[in-house]
Amino acid sequence: MNPPPATDYIVFEGDRRIAAGSLRDVVHAAKEVLDQRKDASILIFDGVTGGPIDIDFRGTVAAVLARLPGSAAASAEDATPSAPRGPGRPKLGVVAREVTLLPRHWDWLAQQPGGASVALRRLVEEARRHGEDRDRVRRAQDAAYRFMSAMGGDKPHYEDAIRALFADEAARFEKLIAAWPADVRDYALALAERAFHLETEAGSG
Template identity: 45%
Template sequence: MSNTLPHIYCTAFLGVGVVASGSFQHVVTTVQKSLSDRELTQLLIFDDSTGKPIDVVFRGKTDDEEEQFGGASGTEVNHQSTRRVGRPKLGVVSGEVTLLPRQWEWLKSQPGGASVTLRKLIDEARRAGKKQSTIRESQEATYNFMTAMAGDFHQYEEALRALYAGDLDRFYDFIDDWAPDIRNYIKKLAINAFSEENGT
């Protein structure tokens, strides 16, 4: 049943060329219709969010497409959980904070007082942490795909070093002469791998 299909987006490669891209269901249907059985055995499908290959077992022209998902990509299909938290209407929770006297003095001297300042500091730290997490996830997805598809490409190791060093220009230079579909997909995976100051 189609509602049990993985809700992921992926890209299928035959050799160094893209043959289909989009939702999992679209990619599976497209490659089944357009490729021979021999070509299907050589096909590699990658999860667009993780850069990891997805194991798909093609069993002919079956309508039961959910059987074709091998589940080896490590992607969790169900991310939602129902959870109710008992909080006051304003969402404010009181708690205890232990600080040194000089820290309390600084907090109290800030506009809005200690509570407002603490909330601002926490929100800023959360935003910074989320940004770093996004960069790491993009780097990891790019690494996963490059390892699988470009490990023997010219300047592969140099490109990886530039990726983790956050050097966008050098990274693009190193992958510039790679197969176009490989290079373009790497750029797609690496879209959030570099900090804003090094971005395009």
């Protein structure tokens, strides 16, 4: 089965997905359900982090939406004067910040072509390139874990599925959660798919 792609936000009523998309879309859908059923069990998840988010559902739909981050009302409340820029080359996006190193580190940097700043930027870029895949997998694992902890803790084979997620065992993971409610299972697969992406690419080559 191919799970649906992860979305910006997703909202569940119990184990049933009721909406997915922008934060305004899912909050609007959730508020409509809560207005119809005050005891509805609603959870909204961030599609990037996999974690649940808290929404103040008091008042009308318009009032709830006005309190969301990025809304005109919320933006006006949060507006603050821009802080003056520090030293650096702001037009190029370069900002100066303090770096603390041992004397031998400074000595080594000073001997590099272009000086300390150029050498540090080069080292950071190399580290980023080598760490991107590992960091992406870790973030995907964490997102799937957060969602599964909130929605799957009482589901069959939950603990085994978590172990399979962190052990990079995609086929076993899918098998273990196959009996979960469809919407919960499919979204867990969509989040976890990013953690198993390297394995998928290797198998398709």
